[in-house]
Amino acid sequence: MSSAVEGLLAELRSGGQVDSKGVFSLDLPRTLDKLSHFRLPSPYHYARNLVASAVAAGATYVRFYSDADDTVLEHDGKPYPATQLRDLFGCLFEPESNLAVQATRELAIGLHEVRRARFHWARLLTWDGQAGADLQMTERFLESKPRNRAPWPDRRMTCRLSIREKPGLRTLRKMAVKTVEGKTPEARILDDACRLAPIPVFLNGQLLPLALQRPMLSGAGVVHLFPQEPGPRVPELLREMPADLRRETPDFFALIARTSVLPELTVVIHGIAFPGEGVDLGRPGVCAVVYSNTLVKDLSETQVVRNQEFEAVVARLRQAVAERWPSVG
Secondary structure, X not given: OOHHHHHHHHHHHHOOEEOOOXXXXXXXXXXXXXHOOOOOOOOOOHHHHHHHHHHHOOOOOXXXXXXXXXXXXXXXXXXXXXXXXXXHHHHHHOOOOOHXXXXXXXXXXXXXXXXXXXXXXXXXXXXXXXXXXXXXXXXXXXXXXXXXXXXXXXXXXXXXXXXXXXXXXHHHHHHHHXXXXXXXXXXXXXXXXXXXXXXXXXXXXXEOOOOOOHHHOOOOEEEEEOOOOOOOHHHHHHOOOOHHXXXXXXXXXXEEEEOOOOOOEEEEEOOEEEEOOOOOOOOOOEEEEEEEOOOOEOOOOOXXXXXXHHHHHHHHHHHHHHHHOOOOO
């Protein structure tokens, strides 16, 4: 992490407070002003973080609708804690890294970009079957209130986020892109990023297919398996693969295969695919897809940090590839 970023984090943490329930909070105007210096690669990359938030929250599906001026994301993951929504951006500075915090952190990153890019407003409604929350946000305003009534008639457990664009040049451009390409910039980004997601992702009502289908695989095998299955779609793909290649470990799950449809290494973090460029697995034509909750992204949200943990995963993949295919060719 750069010294500038470390300095900012230290400055913001020093101005925060911890309440009687252990919730870390920050001065909102000051925090938003400081965070304005950090941005995603495009105003539409927020969609990746919102999907990642749903996957980290344990959702079994994500539905994403997008047109020129409206975006709606719905999922059935564990509702975000009302205490964290009350101080949403404070979670970006918490050292804790369990899945609940990661889910809220991904939500905060996505909504920070929505706010920074000056969308008109955003509203998040959640319901866990007994209670819920109502978060509303504009460029300079953030408020979260508890709910004691379900936001929808069937009272199902759901999180629903609505985002409205300001009428203007950007909405006209989005309309033009959708007319020419058949999808909005957000949907196009998710089309690229979510084709290895471990759960079904629906874009404007259409199920996004897996990038890795059984006919594309040759001699595929499971390297590691989470104690908990990594979503409903991936185990379906891995059915009937050799049982002796299954080994349990707490840190990651990977599929290795001989196929030309994917780069040599792809890392999937909370449903979003990141290329592992420049990694040699030791055999031509072999690729690996790694699902991990512990590998981390860089500040650009486009690459995986090449830290000690990443190198350990790559070393384990090379070993597994050598065991699966002892000879080259």
